[in-house]
Amino acid sequence: MTHTFDASKPIYRQLADQIYWRILRGELRAGEKLPSVRETAVEFGVNPNTVSRTYSEMERDGVVESKRGQGTFVSEDQSVLDQWREGMKQSYIRQFVQEMKAMGFSEAVILNGLKTFLEEDNE
């Protein structure tokens, strides 16, 4: 199988994350149609019912819209996407900072470490 999931966590959530990353990377753009439930199920090797659940979850998040008889589309509302993208950024930063602080690093050390890392990473 091309994709492996952590079998101790809900698969529909992990699948949503995978598709979200495609949207974040711009592989799926505003207004673009998502592959059909069946196509996605075959690609990821999961039950089509799981994909349906993923799509309705993403719709509840406001990132995609389903149109009757046509399929599921990435939201055309760019401001909704921008807002959601910003939310994703914040939540990843929050998680990183919380964990660093829990390990006892000060804000100055975190900031410095991050800066150095990014500079070295760019070389």
Place this chain on the structure above:
Amino acid sequence: MISLQNVSKHYLAKKAVQDVTLHIPAGGITGLVGENGSGKSTILKMVSGLIHPSRGTLQVDQTPVNRRIAEKVAFLSELDAFYRFYTVQNMVDFQASQFRDFNRARAEEMLTFMKLDPDSKIKSLSKGNRGRLKIVLTLARDAPVILMDEPLSGLDPMVRDSIVKSLISFIDVERQTVVMTTHEVNEMEPLFDRVIAIKDGKILGMAETEDIRTSQGLRVVDWMAEHYKNQD
């Protein structure tokens, strides 16, 4: 969709299935999981009408099960049941002559998907291709119930992958009720809507797979191991 009421099956002194009461709802894919000799296959064969229970009653779609339930139930056996002198096409024609719900267009589509040549002789097919052909013959039926006994057993990873993909592509999970036995739980679990754990002919538990992951944070294998442990 599938109901067993106090069903037992004895083979002489051996108790294969013991007083099982079970209801499998319509739609989706249900995995019947358990170790070898736990009674998985016996349950499937009873639901398909191939063997009779020693005690208890079975119903499929509110119809009491007998040999004629084959009209509603497509059964994939663990064994091969081919005429060696037939070609792949002969076998498809034969299956089409036996079942009114056989969908020839889908059979052709599946042969292409599985890269099976209709003119090949059965006796010249590899084990993997015989496994693929069995899947085609079973899933080409528009049957409301599909039962599969160890569809991946003894096949290499390439063949297993093509079979898993064909299950996803050609089963209609909204209209068809699929039950399959497997001991390859890790490989199959992304396909299952729910699983039933069985040991020594008794049902240990039944659960939705996403519920097992969400509320218990367990893999299906771990969930099964817990039930096995509690039973000892």
